[in-house]
Amino acid sequence: MNIDKSQVAQRFAKAGQSYAKHAIVQKQICQQLLQLMQHYLPSTSLNRVVEIGCGSGNLSHLLIQNFEIKQLFLNDLYPEVQQHFQHDPKLQWLIGDVEQLDFPQSLDLIASSSALQWVSDIDSIFRKSAAALIENGYLCFSTFGQQNLQEIKALTGQGLNYLTLDEIQNKLLKQGFEILHLSESLETLNFSHPKAVLQHLKATGVTATAVQHRWTKQSLQQFYQDYQQFSRLDQSGQRHYQLSYHPIYCIARSKP
Template identity: 35%
Template sequence: MTTDKQLLKKRFAATFRQYDSLAVVQQEICGQLDEMIGRICPGRIGRAMEVGCGTGFLTRYLLRRYPDAEWIVNDLIEESEIYLRPYASGHYVEYLWGDAELLPLPGELDMIASASAVQWFDNLPLFIDRAVGSLCCGGYFAFTTFGTDNFREIRATTGEGLHYYTSEQLQELLTAAGYGIVETLEYTRHLPFDTPADVLRHIKATGVNSIRKARWGKQQLMDFETAYREHFSMPDGRVALTYHPILVLAQKK
């Protein structure tokens, strides 16, 4: 399935005001990736790029960790700059707006970092190949995405969802492109919600409903709620939504 990048841009832009308070899993993932980077890459980074910065969850960590680096910060949505300015002040930050799959990537980078963005790419293997060409020898590609159990309840109930790679498939793609795998982390996180309607509101509020163009009718919503409760109710009467983060730190050989 090809991602409608204009729909993606529109949906995520609409969530920016509330994203920081509601995207709790994405924020946790950024902290975990920063911790991984800090343990393995404690030295100086001269020039680096972040892909898919959004409102700056990962950007804040990276700027604190490498305050003297030259950062090229990318997102599909130009309005990201409004949310990044308070953190970028006093640092060397260059903005590169647009689809990272189509933009020419800068060269001679010590690091490319990305959090919860590459799952939207139409051709992740091609981007992995392009990224290795932009890195210096020994440079790092640090990213997070989601695995095949991500939003499994939504896929089972609606038949819709993104294509996700397994951790093993990601490592194979990276190895074939000329990276060495330094470290990976994979886990599942189950968020509880009072009702299936709350699950839908959460998905809409964090932008991750961006593959569905049409709105549901009343009967479709009722059918969704019935099926979701039937299959994914928790012992306390609430319902669950599964996140399946995968964190990867790879190094160009």
Template identity: 30%
Template structure:
């Protein structure tokens, strides 16, 4: 398990310079999540898995928080945020590290995370830690991926993450004993060709769960088969199975 987390850390660190311009799916998810929050003000915010700050920027523009804490497992990602948000340095604090190991010492009006929590080993325990770190009437909002995510790649390679089903995630949320809403969306994103799709995934660190090294022959076979099976008039497509969860602390 430690090896996997270290592999993820290296993968996202390598993608730190290319993530921003290639994260169209993650950008879509973040905007959709914020649309589901019918609150006008969050003064003290914690973001888990900030990456280079795409979702962070949405939070700043929408809520103008007085205090914003950013966490990411990759120090390189946080360095990009430090430069990107240098004009907000008085309100932002940075907390590098694995969120499952970090102790949260403050209380927050909003704890938010976009396309990150699927990497956790102990989702239930970590969500409970988040709930305990919310102020009265605080909100935990996150997106994650479902069990049909990138199913086209899994079908060809027989390799991929084991994502939670809707019912499995719903069961985890029920253990929190607080009001919540859980919605899912299945959407197809198009790419010019299979090679472009793979490069886009690599540039966002999404392939960090696999250590498989493809030979040129393996890559060519994959590209040919993928394009023959999963393409339409708009190019090749990939399915993204997205969960949107909003949890409210009712103390």
């Protein structure tokens, strides 16, 4: 699937204000990624760090709070993300499509959370990362696997093409990375109605894939009806509609 980056930028810019409130799973993923980084990185002192796809700053703020960083380069597609950050002399901006940008060099760490699934050519990102990192520098990221938002894909046919754990591993090894940690999990959110599922996706900008998808009154009703298959009753007889997230976590180190 070809990803329209301008469409992605537009949808996420629109969701900029609501993202922080509604991106519950993405926040949890950032916390989990941070814990892994704290476990694997030998020092909390870092000279030069790049974050790919910083968005509203869920991971960025955790990095700033938990690591002593001299220079933090923040990347995202659109300049509006800067509103989520106070002026800080150690912050520098790399606005634009990360696939087209040159990476700063001599980096201690390249980090990214819930962003790399939007990249068309992940091999080039891993290759650029390997070239930009210092000896024994770290590439730490979360992305999503094939069961991500599987309910939406099943009902609408819309969704990204996600990589498997094995594919990610092979691509990293090909670029000479040493993989210290690679894991996946499945998280489920529950909603009171399929309409609330769509509102959640809109509020987090995830509808950026749905370029050709236009809802009509009829197709919306059909969607609500079809979503029953992904629902269950709780003990009190309330119906819950589930939405799956499939995070993948990786800590990799560049070899000497």
